[in-house]
Amino acid sequence: MVSPAIALAFLPFIVTLLIRYRHYLLLLYRAVLVAWLRDRLTGTSREQRAFQYVLAHAIPGDPHHILQTFDQWCYHCEHLSCVGPDKGRIVERVLLERAPLRVLELGTYCGYGTVLLAQGLPPGARLYTIEGDPRHAAVAEKVELIVGPSEEVIPHLREKHGLMNANLVFMDHWKRCYLRDLRLLESHQLLAEGATILADNVLFPGAPHFLQYAKTCGKYHCKVHRASLEYFRAIPDGIAELRYTGAR
């Protein structure tokens, strides 16, 4: 049994921790606990609940309204790990600057990033999106949706899906896969000269090995756009923008 005196001595420390990490605790509460409880109570997944909300409230065929409706759901109902509006503006700006013709997204999830990318593409552009979880794969139309783990799909993108190389890659799947998949794209010559790679969440949850490689390997110009975590303004995050300068 811990004596009350010892417990009391730790109280200021615990309170300091709680105050300091309150935003992360709130994220844990909303993203894990609330979702788990609602899954149990409704018998549906949070992705299905989000889709039902979007279907009921978004104007069909209006990509901006579809994204806004997703945002409303995520701010007011439940958390989803979509790229979100703040970092979405960075993606939109890069799309406008680069006007890429062949875009590859890693991690489709509910299709938020896919809609964001698709609505910003120039005429004639093609978007490929890879999703490992078949439950999240019921999204695409104007895009080529490829179901499977990125490490198995990437090596066959050229001969099975006709993607010669990509001018823009949006990485937003599991952060631990970023470095491995960037190297896979390099080794299969799937990055066009001057291609842009955008990688979400490089500061939170973070992709330190990926960032270190991008900054030191000599194949990329790399900058990190600081922003906040999707739907949590108090948690710092960032999108990395890499410009491929060619194989060495």
Ligand SMILES: C[S@@+](CC[C@H](N)C(=O)[O-])C[C@H]1O[C@@H](n2cnc3c(N)ncnc32)[C@H](O)[C@@H]1O
């Ligand atoms: C953060 S979500 C993607 C969010 C999406 N880009 C958006 O903005 O709406 C990550 C998704 O990547 C998928 N994923 C994770 N690792 C993967 C892999 N190695 N291959 C394919 N999909 C993967 C997960 O199933 C999940 O649906």
